[in-house]
Amino acid sequence: MEHPKFARTDHDVLDLIRQRWSPRAFDPLRQVDAADLRRLFEAARWSPSSGNEQPWRFVVTSRSATPDTHAALLASTTPKNQSWAGEAPILILVAVRLTTERTDTVNSHAWYDTGQAVAFLTLQATSLGLSVRQMQGFSPAAARAACDRSASSVPP
Ligand SMILES: Cc1cc2nc3c(=O)[nH]c(=O)nc-3n(C[C@H](O)[C@H](O)[C@H](O)COP(=O)(O)O)c2cc1C
Numbered sequence: 001m002e003h004p005k006f007a008r009t010d011h012d013v014l015d016l017i018r019q020r021w022s023p024r025a026f027d028p029l030r031q032v033d034a035a036d037l038r039r040l041f042e043a044a045r046w047s048p049s050s051g052n053e054q055p056w057r058f059v060v061t062s063r064s065a066t067p068d069t070h071a072a073l074l075a076s077t078t079p080k081n082q083s084w085a086g087e088a089p090i091l092i093l094v095a096v097r098l099t100t101e102r103t104d105t106v107n108s109h110a111w112y113d114t115g116q117a118v119a120f121l122t123l124q125a126t127s128l129g130l131s132v133r134q135m136q137g138f139s140p141a142a143a144r145a146a147c148d149r150s151a152s153s154v155p156p
Helices: 015-019 034-045 067-075 079-085 110-127 140-150
Strands: 056-062 090-096
Touching (some): 034 056, 056 067, 056 110, 067 079, 067 090, 090 110, 090 140
16 A cells, blocks of 8 residues: 555656655654765755856754764754754755855855755655755754854765
8 A cells, every 4th residue: 555645646746756745753763874865965966056056055964973063053943843853863954155156146046046956855865765854943043153163064
């Protein structure tokens, strides 16, 4: 029988799209291995962007590998978000470069492109059996401060 969480769409779409949803329950013991993490950002990298500017930037924190940064990033989220995000093994801060690399002028498509890259990342995660829940409920200033201190990325 089909998984009950699969969306019952009106029209035939990709199974990946039907399978994606945003849980608030995460397994605190589950690790996401580095190879899978890299595949998420590889998927984002191959997302289209205006002028191929690729204006997205990701800061990755891991509860096990970078516990201090992870805790500080978690603390930048609202109490309601902390109640579930505290269980997630990985938190990712998404940042946007608002000027073009080529001419250093305003890139008015940067937000659009970054959202699209996150959509690619999210579908890649779904295909790997990982779940993503996006959050606007956080303090950008606190998140920036958290990640400035010891920003870490996917290990080489
Ligand atoms: C930009 C954005 C911001 C969001 N912010 C939050 C948030 O702060 N807290 C939360 O619990 N969910 C947040 N969500 C998740 C949405 O509530 C969720 O995607 C929506 O209810 C649809 O559910 P689904 O993703 O399971 O289809 C956010 C989603 C997006 C795309």
